[in-house]
Amino acid sequence: MILAIKLAYRNLIGAGLRTWLSVTVLSFSFVVIIFMKGVLTGWDRQAKTDMSNWEIGGGQYWQKNYDPYDPFTLNESHAPVPSELKDEITAGNIEPSLIVPGTIYPQGRLQSVVIKGINPRQSILLLPSHKLDTIADGIPAIIGSLMAKSLKASAGDHIMLRWRDANGTFDAGDIVITGIFSTNVPAVEAGQIYIPLEKLREIMMMPDEATILTFRDGMKTLTGLEGWILMTKDELTAPVDKMIKTKSAGQSILFGILLLLAMLAVFDTQVLSIFRRQREIGTYVALGYTRRQVVGLFTVEGTMHSVLAAIVSAAYGLPFLGWMAKNGWKMPVDTSEFGIAIAQTLYPVYSAGLILSTVLIVTLTTAAVSYWPSRRIAEMNPTDALRGRLQ
Amino acid sequence: MDNSPIIEIEKLVKKFPMGRGEFTALNGIDLRFKQGEFAGLIGPSGSGKTTLLNIIGSLDVPSSGTAVVMGRTIENLTARESAKLRKESLGFIFQSYNLLAVHTVYENVEFPLLLLNYTASERKKMVSDALEWVGLTEKIKSKPPQLSGGECQRVAIARAMVKRPSLVLADEPTANLDTANSHNILKTMETLNRELKTTFLFATHDDKVISYLRRKIFLLDGKVDKEEITSN
Ligand SMILES: Nc1ncnc2c1ncn2[C@@H]1O[C@H](COP(=O)(O)OP(=O)(O)OP(=O)(O)O)[C@@H](O)[C@H]1O
Numbered sequence: 258m259i260l261a262i263k264l265a266y267r268n269l270i271g272a273g274l275r276t277w278l279s280v281t282v283l284s285f286s287f288v289v290i291i292f293m294k295g296v297l298t299g300w301d302r303q304a305k306t307d308m309s310n311w312e313i314g315g316g317q318y319w320q321k322n323y324d325p326y327d328p329f330t331l332n333e334s335h336a337p338v339p340s341e342l343k344d345e346i347t348a349g350n351i352e353p354s355l356i357v358p359g360t361i362y363p364q365g366r367l368q369s370v371v372i373k374g375i376n377p378r379q380s381i382l383l384l385p386s387h388k389l390d391t392i393a394d395g396i397p398a399i400i401g402s403l404m405a406k407s408l409k410a411s412a413g414d415h416i417m418l419r420w421r422d423a424n425g426t427f428d429a430g431d432i433v434i435t436g437i438f439s440t441n442v443p444a445v446e447a448g449q450i451y452i453p454l455e456k457l458r459e460i461m462m463m464p465d466e467a468t469i470l471t472f473r474d475g476m477k478t479l480t481g482l483e484g485w486i487l488m489t490k491d492e493l494t495a496p497v498d499k500m501i502k503t504k505s506a507g508q509s510i511l512f513g514i515l516l517l518l519a520m521l522a523v524f525d526t527q528v529l530s531i532f533r534r535q536r537e538i539g540t541y542v543a544l545g546y547t548r549r550q551v552v553g554l555f556t557v558e559g560t561m562h563s564v565l566a567a568i569v570s571a572a573y574g575l576p577f578l579g580w581m582a583k584n585g586w587k588m589p590v591d592t593s594e595f596g597i598a599i600a601q602t603l604y605p606v607y608s609a610g611l612i613l614s615t616v617l618i619v620t621l622t623t624a625a626v627s628y629w630p631s632r633r634i635a636e637m638n639p640t641d642a643l644r645g646r647l648q
Numbered sequence: 649m650d651n652s653p654i655i656e657i658e659k660l661v662k663k664f665p666m667g668r669g670e671f672t673a674l675n676g677i678d679l680r681f682k683q684g685e686f687a688g689l690i691g692p693s694g695s696g697k698t699t700l701l702n703i704i705g706s707l708d709v710p711s712s713g714t715a716v717v718m719g720r721t722i723e724n725l726t727a728r729e730s731a732k733l734r735k736e737s738l739g740f741i742f743q744s745y746n747l748l749a750v751h752t753v754y755e756n757v758e759f760p761l762l763l764l765n766y767t768a769s770e771r772k773k774m775v776s777d778a779l780e781w782v783g784l785t786e787k788i789k790s791k792p793p794q795l796s797g798g799e800c801q802r803v804a805i806a807r808a809m810v811k812r813p814s815l816v817l818a819d820e821p822t823a824n825l826d827t828a829n830s831h832n833i834l835k836t837m838e839t840l841n842r843e844l845k846t847t848f849l850f851a852t853h854d855d856k857v858i859s860y861l862r863r864k865i866f867l868l869d870g871k872v873d874k875e876e877i878t879s880n
């Protein structure tokens with residue numbers, strides 16, 4: 258085996274340009290696959306972290322009627338906060354939030370919004386809720402920057418808000434924008450305004466009620482809260498995984514094409530080798546190899562393309578991948594158009610598993626592609642091979 | 649010296665498929681060779697010299713009859729056994745040298761020893777001995793494409809001889825060489841034959857080669873036509 262590797266190495270280096278062509282394509286595949294997979298892994302992680310930081314904390318309890326995808330449920334999805342949780346709420350480890358539908362009238366236009374009441378002193382989410390803790394000539398409200406852009410609103414603006422309280426009575430008042438925040442998580446800003454929880458409870462006439470209860474990351478969860486459903490972080494971030502999986506499938510097509518190119522190069526080299534090097538094959542047999550061993554020799558030689566490629570990739574790929582992981586990859590598109598959390602700069606994350614499995618899969622594929630044409634050697638007549646007269 | 653024959657061929661027939669029928673390249677050959685012979689198969693093109701040499705070299709098998717080389721019956725050997733026979737006991741010299749182009753002279757000569765698992769120091773000694781036999785102590789770092797035909801053939805002889813095989817099979821070894829080089833090569837082989845008792849079996853129609861042979865076997869149409877033994 259060591260001899261085979263040595264021979265293969267000499268033959269490959271001896272073949273010069275052709276070898277480097279295949280090796281370049283292969284090494285490019287290595288780096289691209291690892292980089293793009295790394296971007297997805299980084300994205301997945303980042304999106305989940307952002308979601309946890311901005312939206313879901315360590316998980317939530319949902320009032321049993323709450324359905325974030327159906328705004329019509331918002332009228333029914335509120336209930337008094339369970340008394341079992343009072344202590345943790347006081348300690349700030351669980352933050353209740355009341356969510357109700359409303360309408361705003363920016364510059365006389367009408368727009369439906371979701372009004373979220375949050376505790377201005379909460380410390381579970383990154384929302385700058387402290388900006389609600391102020392005295393203003395209206396209801397203090399914070400909104401996201403995209404929302405602000407679409408409303409053409411800026412800090413200090415007054416906007417009329419209309420709501421329907423617990424008794425079904427319509428009422429209205431002015432909100433004052435006291436803060437605009439920017440976030441990577443569109444789900445916490447699109448069509449939403451945040452006002453102080455107690456104020457919302459008061460105007461809705463829903464004292465002590467909430468729609469969702471967000472708890473701090475790492476907290477022990479309770480199941481069997483009457484009328485509340487536990488939504489774990491994993492459940493809440495499942496859509497991220499799902500999206501990443503879809504993206505991953507899309508990537509696979511690209512990887513497939515890359516690999517196909519690389520494999521074509523290797524396959525072509527092998528076929529040509531076997532045709533051109535008949536005398537050499539015959540010589541190996543004359544010197545004491547069996548034909549199967551020569552098949553092995555050529556397979557090792559073909560497979561070595563990917564070993565060389567791995568080494569070449571390490572030479573330029575590792576610095577590149579490392580630089581990317583450190584400095585991030587600036588997304589060329591406006592990320593705010595994505596429906597899901599995505600930062601403008603993504604930091605790829607590469608695991609040892611990712612690198613190993615990529616190298617392994619590519620190497621095994623190369624081995625198979627190298628073996629396939631080499632099998633013919635086993636059927637060669639060594640005397641014909643020695644004369645180089647096989648077709 | 650051991651007097652049992654190194655090669656015993658009996659009623660050997662070799663047929664090749666040709667078109668719808670068969671072509672008989674060897675048609676009933678009976679031959680024996682003793683250790684230390686310097687013999688040659690002589691005959692016109694197509695008379696079956698290479699075919700016979702290939703069978704003796706276990707690169708091919710007879711269609712019928714039998715060929716026993718160093719006690720091993722060629723037609724009964726498995727792929728592994730015949731490879732072992734070639735690896736351990738046979739040396740080949742070809743008309744077109746068949747050196748490995750990407751390897752240096754040294755590596756080419758070393759190659760058979762790698763297959764036989766000699767240690768690095770043993771290999772070094774044996775390779776330099778072999779290169780000395782053929783008078784090629786310079787240029788050992790050159791690669792075959794940088795050598796002349798005569799030099800290439802000397803490398804090929806060194807490669808065939810390095811493991812000190814019992815039998816060397818040389819198929820038209822001088823066909824690509826000029827007169828001076830041919831004589832050089834032949835003298836080298838003659839010396840090796842004397843000093844190492846290596847059996848040489850040639851296939852040739854070159855008069856220069858023939859003049860060195862101590863036993864001449866004339867083939868015609870796949871049959872032994874006549875034999876001449878020169879004692880000297
Ligand atoms: N693999 C093969 N298939 C078909 N016919 C073959 C094959 N090998 C040899 N022959 C035929 O067998 C005959 C003997 O061939 P061989 O190569 O042994 O001749 P030779 O004496 O070595 O000739 P030369 O001096 O030209 O090398 C030739 O007619 C050749 O065409």
Ligand SMILES: [Mg+2]
Pocket residue numbers: 697698699819851
């Ligand atoms: Mg011939």
